[in-house]
Amino acid sequence: MRAPQFLKFEYNDSGPKLFPTAASWSLTDGRIKYVVIMPEDEWLADDEDERMLDDRFFREHGAAPVDVxxxxxxxxxxxxxFSDGLDPDDELLECLCETVGQQAAFELAPMVALLHHTSFEDLADRYQDLMARETLDPTVAENAVYAQLLLAKEEGLMDPDSSG
Known part of the structure; x- marks a missing residue:
């Protein structure tokens, strides 16, 4: 059974605009990818004292936005x-698209579109409960994708023995 695919961004909002700092997504077999994103200069505040981000870390360990x-x-x-719908993942994907001058080859939809029999509020509560039960940090994109995969398993949308 092909697993639904999920996407989550980590982000920074201390510069002139909201921008992605990392991304995580799942593959159809349930495996998860995670990558740190090197910031573009125009994403960062001009005054280094105003930056809330250790951009040296991201420049040394991150991949160029075009490669990501x-x-x-x-x-x-x-x-x-699908995204959890709790953070501005669509806006962060748009930032990445604008930066590289291309459109995404996929459609991003809120997870509630996948689990349409559940209200957004109920889904958000289940998601938060799962994060707490699994002791996952919701600010880490890889954790959020993992939690979404667990919800998909609970809903019978994946094989119980698939990765994730």
Whole structure:
């Protein structure tokens, strides 16, 4: 059984605009990818004292936005990919698209569209409960994708023995 695919961004909002600092997404077999994103200069505040981000870490350990976007597009092409709907993932994807001058090869939809029999509030409560039960940090994109995969398993949308 093909697993639904999920996407989550980590982000910074201390610069002139909201921008992604990391991304995590799942593959159709339930495996999870995670990548730190190197910030573009225009994403960062001009005054280094105003920056809330250790941009040196991201420059040393991050991948260029164009490379992240290319890999994400290859892995998620032609799919409807789901986000938890709690953070501005659509806005962060748009920032990445604008930066590389391309459109995503996939559609991003809120997880409630996948589990349409559940209200957003109920789904958010279940998601938060699962995060607490599994002691996952919700600010870490990889944890959020893992939690979404667990919800998909609970809903019978994945094989119980698949990765995730």
């Amino acid at each position: 976007f290319r890999e994400m597009n290859e892995d998620l092409a032609e799919a409807t990919v």
